[in-house]
Amino acid sequence: MPCARTAGTRHEAKLIAPQYVKPFVKGNKNDFVDAEAICEAAARPAMRFVSPKTEAQQTLAALHRVREGLVRERTATVNRIHGILLEFGISLPVGMRVIGKG
Numbered sequence: 032m033p034c035a036r037t038a039g040t041r042h043e044a045k046l047i048a049p050q051y052v053k054p055f056v057k058g059n060k061n062d063f064v065d066a067e068a069i070c071e072a073a074a075r076p077a078m079r080f081v082s083p084k085t086e087a088q089q090t091l092a093a094l095h096r097v098r099e100g101l102v103r104e105r106t107a108t109v110n111r112i113h114g115i116l117l118e119f120g121i122s123l124p125v126g127m128r129v130i131g132k133g
Contacts, residue, residue, distance in 0.1 A: 045080040047072055 047069065055068040072078055084092070109127045116123060123129045 045073070046083055047078065048081050051079060 052065075052068050052072045055071040056064060057068070058064055105127070109130050112130055113123060113125075
């Protein structure tokens, strides 16, 4: 149900990719300047809008981000272990398989 202030008017929400808005930003970045750039970009007749992501696409992207974070943490941990062992004069081949053995 529309709110009282916009009764009778319909608005269509559209997404604009940030790289299409960036050329219209003037000066330092703040909310007012960003809003002005978005309005300027949206008013252009040749502006290309992007479709919103589906829930499935958002879920898949979230899973990829979680997995990427886990891989990064695992790699950092293995590198940390290699560094600590090198302080004690123990040199191991590069990789995670060597750490898991033993």
